[in-house]
Amino acid sequence: MMRKLIFAILQLTAAAAFAGAPDAALIERGRYLATASDCVACHTAHRGAPMAGGLVLSSPVGDIVSTNITPSRQYGIGNYSEQQFSDALRKGIRADGQNLYPAMPYTAYAVMTDDDVHALYAYFMHGVTPVDKASEPTKLPFPMNIRASMKPWNALFLDQQPAVPASAPAPAAAPGRSAEWLRGQYLADGAAHCSTCHTPRGFLMQEKKELYMAGAQVGPWYAPNITSDHAAGIGSWTEAELVQYLRTGRIAGKAQAAGSMAEAISYSFSKLTDTDLKAIAVYIKTLPAVAGDGPSRFEQGKPGNALANLRGKPYADNMKGPHLGAQVYSANCASCHGASGQGTSDGYYPSLFHNSATVSNSNLLATILLGVNRETKDGHVFMPPFGDQPNAVNHLSNDDIAALANYIQVQYATGAPTIKADDVAQIRQGGPQSNLLLLARLGMVAGGLLLAALVIIVLRRRDQQNKE
Numbered sequence: 001m002m003r004k005l006i007f008a009i010l011q012l013t014a015a016a017a018f019a020g021a022p023d024a025a026l027i028e029r030g031r032y033l034a035t036a037s038d039c040v041a042c043h044t045a046h047r048g049a050p051m052a053g054g055l056v057l058s059s060p061v062g063d064i065v066s067t068n069i070t071p072s073r074q075y076g077i078g079n080y081s082e083q084q085f086s087d088a089l090r091k092g093i094r095a096d097g098q099n100l101y102p103a104m105p106y107t108a109y110a111v112m113t114d115d116d117v118h119a120l121y122a123y124f125m126h127g128v129t130p131v132d133k134a135s136e137p138t139k140l141p142f143p144m145n146i147r148a149s150m151k152p153w154n155a156l157f158l159d160q161q162p163a164v165p166a167s168a169p170a171p172a173a174a175p176g177r178s179a180e181w182l183r184g185q186y187l188a189d190g191a192a193h194c195s196t197c198h199t200p201r202g203f204l205m206q207e208k209k210e211l212y213m214a215g216a217q218v219g220p221w222y223a224p225n226i227t228s229d230h231a232a233g234i235g236s237w238t239e240a241e242l243v244q245y246l247r248t249g250r251i252a253g254k255a256q257a258a259g260s261m262a263e264a265i266s267y268s269f270s271k272l273t274d275t276d277l278k279a280i281a282v283y284i285k286t287l288p289a290v291a292g293d294g295p296s297r298f299e300q301g302k303p304g305n306a307l308a309n310l311r312g313k314p315y316a317d318n319m320k321g322p323h324l325g326a327q328v329y330s331a332n333c334a335s336c337h338g339a340s341g342q343g344t345s346d347g348y349y350p351s352l353f354h355n356s357a358t359v360s361n362s363n364l365l366a367t368i369l370l371g372v373n374r375e376t377k378d379g380h381v382f383m384p385p386f387g388d389q390p391n392a393v394n395h396l397s398n399d400d401i402a403a404l405a406n407y408i409q410v411q412y413a414t415g416a417p418t419i420k421a422d423d424v425a426q427i428r429q430g431g432p433q434s435n436l437l438l439l440a441r442l443g444m445v446a447g448g449l450l451l452a453a454l455v456i457i458v459l460r461r462r463d464q465q466n467k468e
């Protein structure tokens with residue numbers, strides 16, 4: 001009798017435990033979606049525990065600190081209900097009802113289906129190790145410290161309409177588009193949030209819809225135009241090349257990924273299935289072309305060098321005057337990229353001509369200062385940074401790097417030297433203190449006030465409605 005009772009109780013608790021914990025397949029699907037969404041890149045501090053937050057993201061209006069999203073009940077999101085999790089992810093509203101800043105890409109995640117959010121929730125509650133550690137609070141200057149100012153911003157710019165409603169079978173939702181194309185659109189716009197980096201932003205930091213994926217500055221790097229325009233975009237790439245780039249971060253004679261794209265590839269894109277990468281490529285290849293001026297960035301420059309000018313002269317003489325750029329190149333770069341910028345035949349050290357990075361001032365300078373660091377199944381790709389050795393004997397000053405960059409532009413890229421020491425200083429400061437950023441900054445102050453005004457307008461309207 002007693003035995004039977006104990007057995008029955010055991011059975012009941014087992015059943016309860018089973019009902020409480022979602023099945024392994026769901027958690028695994030959530031893990032894959034979390035990888036595709038690159039949650040870990042922002043929610044993990046340098047050398048910190050995964051998803052425990054604390055990474056400082058600089059924005060034009062100040063530093064925003066990512067939060068602990070492990071299932072810790074005290075410091076993380078352990079007490080979040082699925083509805084609260086869904087609201088944080090797709091509406092930018094956290095559990096206490098306060099608005100999140102759009103540094104959290106909820107504007108992209110907004111298109112995620114209920115099913116996928118359900119799987120992500122299962123993963124975050126049951127597949128992530130809880131970390132009982134608080135993350136630093138975010139302190140933005142007035143007026144941006146008023147989180148409610150995001151409400152009118154969301155009203156204007158947050159498009160919560162999922163690209164493919166969960167209820168609708170994918171192909172039916174957009175006649176004429178294949179299921180593969182729709183899957184690619186869903187991933188690119190949602191989880192993989194390509195447009196948050198590749199689409200330029202307007203006065204209020206909103207993505208400019210008419211310039212979707214037409215290229216934008218992201219910190220010191222420039223995320224280029226990836227529309228289908230043949231010269232300005234990646235219209236000249238095959239679908240297979242785009243898949244290869246997303247998986248490995250390099251295509252010989254065209255482009256390599258450094259900076260934030262290298263991070264996205266290392267943590268996220270390189271781990272996606274071939275089917276999903278192909279779907280993304282199919283979709284991206286159909287983006288409406290946004291034209292620019294000038295020839296394709298993948299076809300510029302040719303091998304060559306001006307190192308003969310250095311011969312027979314003392315090093316110190318060459319380190320000043322007209323041959324400075326060639327001297328710095330010869331001393332620091334030629335060992336890997338070749339005396340004529342040709343790289344190595346296996347492509348491990350890329351050629352500097354026919355190279356998208358040398359055509360962009362930001363990406364050329366950011367590469368020299370910050371180097372390249374990328375980890376995929378194909379191995380670790382590393383170029384040392386030349387900007388972090390302030391006390392080294394071979395320290396490169398802003399003038400040295402400007403001369404080097406101009407040498408590269410003349411020899412291997414556009415042919416015209418356009419880089420000044422100030423440009424190097426700006427990239428060194430971690431971001432483009434360019435007019436664009438300055439404008440954005442002014443825009444944010446004015447924008448903050450405008451947003452405050454909008455709140456008042458909205459409130460007033462409500463008041464009037466209430467009176468009626």
Ligand code: HEC
Nearest residue numbers: 037038039042065066067069088094100101103104105138
């Ligand atoms: C580009 C960076 C970035 C990515 C990618 C990102 N987040 Fe965030 N997230 C943030 C930042 C920054 C905050 C804090 C924003 C604030 O304080 O307003 C945040 C806040 C949150 C919060 C609110 C937590 C709280 O209570 O404060 C949740 C939940 C969250 N993120 C979940 C996720 C999940 C799940 C993913 C992946 C699907 C993800 N985030 C991807 C930057 C990011």
Ligand code: HEC
Nearest residue numbers: 192193194197221222223224255256257258260261356357
């Ligand atoms: C976190 C920001 C970020 C995200 C997210 C991102 N990119 Fe990028 N992307 C960049 C940057 C920065 C570069 C330039 C890298 C370089 O040249 O070293 C780049 C480069 C590229 C290039 C090469 C272009 C060229 O001219 O060299 C392609 C193609 C590309 N990205 C496609 C995508 C796609 C597709 C997605 C989404 C699946 C995506 N990117 C998501 C920042 C991002």
Ligand code: HEC
Nearest residue numbers: 250256257258332333336348350357358367372381382383
């Ligand atoms: C120790 C070898 C090494 C040295 C020295 C070196 N590089 Fe590199 N460089 C690399 C590697 C490796 C890559 C990345 C290849 C890849 O991404 O697949 C790279 C990539 C680049 C790129 C393309 C980056 C991008 O975002 O697409 C540029 C431009 C570049 N290097 C310029 C330079 C310059 C200028 C110097 C001298 C200051 C230099 N390199 C010194 C190894 C080196």
